[in-house]
Amino acid sequence: MVSVDQALCIGCGVCVDMCPEVFTLTADGKAQAIKEECDLHSMEEVATACPVEAINV
């Protein structure tokens, strides 16, 4: 299960930039996962790129 820790997320959008199919920004400006994978990058790679380590794979 891919999930984003809402308390840690700062809404920088790097996950949305990397995998727009999986991640979206919610109305309060935080990221949310709506799918499990995308073609562009592995979820591990996205989790590593997150500056606040808010993505759990």
Add this chain to the structure above:
Amino acid sequence: MKLSKNALSVLEKRYLLKDDAGRIIESPEGMFRRAAKAVARNRSEQKAFFEIMSRLEFLPNSPTLMNAGTDLGQLSACFVLPIEDSLGSIFTTLKDMALIQQSGGGTGFSFSRLRPRQDAVKTTHGVASGPVSFMKVYNAATDVIKQGGRRRGANMGILSVHHPDILEFIASKEKGEALSNFNISVAVTDKFMRAVEEKDKYELINPRTGKTVEYLKAAKVLDLISEMAWKTGDPGMIFIDEINRRHPARRFGKIEATNPCGEVPLLPYESCNLGSINLLKMLKGNEIDWEKLEETVKVSVKFLNNVIDRNRYPIPEIAKATKRTRKIGLGVMGFAEMLIELGIRYDTNEAVILGEKIMSFIYSTARRTAKRNATVTTIAPTGSISLIADCSSGIEPLFAKEFVKEVLGGVRLRHKLDTKQKHAVVTALEIGPEWHVKMQAAFQKHVDNAVSKTVNLPEKAAIDDVRKVYELAYKLKCKGITVYRYGSKAEQVLYVEDSGCPECRI
């Protein structure tokens, strides 16, 4: 390597190493080799760093070019120092400021913790003189240091909109020469901006006691900020709550200040080193070369990350704070000229969408390459390095179709634009202020530090136009905003050329 006349003249005057007699002892190529060698960890990095710099595809901030591989070895452009409410702290930081400026760095401070003017001083049974009086002391010290004549001494002074001395602060640069080594910005809160919208009052709080001492009408204060900015260009505003909401290293504390041009919000004692990719060099015919851009971003991020370990820090506190968060700031320059080459006018949705696409690409690529770097992107003003790369600065539009630039030492440089895409040429003063702000906001979405951008207004602009720019910037979630009305400073950096020199006509 090919350099423009302007680039050579700037390099000779300020960057290339000289001997004791003032004779230049290195070539521009030698300078890039020196920087590449000082920053690289191995031969292959050294080769890659030299290549991107000597091809003018990427340039680091000026202190890296000037000081890498020299005895000084201080490579960062941006610093923030803390000021606590005591004489000891005020003058310790003044000394630290002097050391940083001597090494070519710019310094930012929040004066918000200082007790207001006329407040009690227990030890002497006297009264306090307030933040603005100490800013004058800092300003005088900067005058004396003058950074060895190579870089202008630059400071950012910030005061919270809730500080009791805020009105004095807002007007502190009204008189010609006052605080000439400072940019000043008001740190405004969401609470203040809400009060503006609801035509409500907000509170002034004495930082020493934490008690509310007075209420002001928020709209009146914003009016005064707008009026002063209309008159002199200062103050700008920083949106401090937005900065802290989106600060990746927020577990280490609250940000209160930025560097001199506002593009890097930092914690106390943090420094940040910056670099910019020249987008003009990322074109393949009439399109963007995404593969080349990706490769350039990767090498640039490695370069900036290495700088953190190779840097000689002016004081130990800065070494510690900088290595804790390892902030770097990769950005772009030549954006406006790239748009022109692609035949896209700056003041169009197409340009804004492309700006966002480029920055989103750079940000995600930089994040994947980064190593424990709390921040990776910044849009810097690139004042000097864009002259070396011979491209438009940062994400600013062209200032004019022909203009001269005054740089340190009184050199007058003529900028020449040579393009077939004349229909896409549009200058800063022709572009509506809302497009300036929209472009800034588009880049900010993918920048984890901040964006340096000046909203240029024509001389005939009204005070209310300034106010609208400030409100729009907040609405679009910018982290700060600066305006400049043409002719409103006695000494400005860029002038529209009026001599009508035919060789620089496009």
